[in-house]
Amino acid sequence: MFVVERRKRKGLKNTISQYQFCYGCGACTAICPQKIIELKLNKDGFYQPIIVDEKSCLSCGLCLSVCAYHDKDKKENILPIQSFAAWSLDDNERKLASSGGVGLNLVKTAVRDLRNVCGVRYNANLRKAEHYISKIEEEVVATTGSKYIQSDASQMLQNIKKGEQYIIVGTPCQIASFRKLMQKKRMEQDVIFIDFFCHGVPSMNMWRKYEEELIGKVGKIKSVTWRDKNEGWHESWAMTIEGEKQTFRKSRKAGDLFYSFFLKSHCFNRACHEDCPYKGTYSMADIRIGDLWGKTYQKNDLGVSGLLIYTERGKSLVEKANLFLEQQPVAVVTEGQQTQRIKRPYFWSMMMFLFRSSLSLKTIFLFNKILRIPDILKLKLLKKSKR
Ligand SMILES: Cc1cc2nc3c(=O)[nH]c(=O)nc-3n(C[C@H](O)[C@H](O)[C@H](O)COP(=O)(O)OP(=O)(O)OC[C@H]3O[C@@H](n4cnc5c(N)ncnc54)[C@H](O)[C@@H]3O)c2cc1C
Incomplete structure (x- = not known):
């Protein structure tokens, strides 16, 4: 008061x-x-x-x-109690999932433990990623794989009921707020929280433009997959859009435009740049997962997850899961992850304006190349002066 x-x-x-x-x-x-x-x-x-x-x-x-953004500067000293390289022992789960299939295996384990799963699926009719709740193993399969767009969690949050047990998966900022929400509802003990190393979420204006341009080719979209291991895990950055007329697939290597903006961090939310304290190991979850990039598993192309455990509740779920676990120092598990918030490009507002405009993504990509010229020149000069 x-x-x-x-x-x-x-x-x-x-x-x-x-x-x-x-x-x-x-x-x-x-x-x-x-x-x-x-x-x-x-x-x-x-x-x-x-x-x-x-x-x-x-x-x-x-x-x-309940707003994590409201107290984003209050950083607590939270460190993982255990760190692993991990993957699902079910080969099919590992093949379908983005990294080592740990996310999928953990939510399936939670279902067998009578928990409700709150995960993210792509809703092709509404053309958005959304959190949903399910207690049925066949239904939670739709959470498999990263949907590299911001998910709408509002409906799922309205439907959480007191007296039930849950597992909630989300971006680190979502999880930080969801934990506060559950504390307020006196339900924190009933929930296991999972987040992941997060690069950032792209603008839905960019995503919708990308989709609309494809609808002309493939027809009404039936499903979207952001990653696949057809060319191995290290080359798994490929968009597959299944339409009513045909299926489109393009990899980052082949110049897919979504990945051109996403992996360069030129389309992210302002808060992903200025206000993200959740890089590295900083997490409000019980468990953090991600891709274990880095030298140690460089030759493994089936998919390896990085797994950080922060609480006893997280530890007990991992012990029940069907996972291969190899203890590794935190430095190995986090190798290749961003440790600092990423600086907002000086042309960020221009990119937002272009994504709002009626220009095609291809044209925006050309503009983006021009806007990056000062950065490219700076890099070249830096390299020269080092030599
Ligand atoms: C926007 C975004 C950025 C990411 N950035 C990185 C990164 O920089 N480094 C890294 O190592 N990993 C990152 N990841 C996580 C990574 O892509 C894998 O999801 C993670 O490694 C888990 O893979 P898995 O094989 O263990 O399980 P999977 O079965 O693939 O697990 C995916 C889990 O993520 C949840 N999920 C999917 N899409 C979303 C979404 N849009 N919002 C919230 N939750 C979602 C699902 O509910 C599911 O439980 C990111 C994921 C997203 C969605």
């Missing part, structure tokens, strides 16, 4: 509406007692909570109390 009064005296709003560029996790939509917060895409193509009925807002501050 005191905090609310102090903020009011300072003329600060006690609601999420004070933030224009948050993580877009949607936790605030689930805690609002007035149910007046909705998650919508902003003009840059990122999810943002909007108070749809300001007059009904009680200024209670509950939305801020």
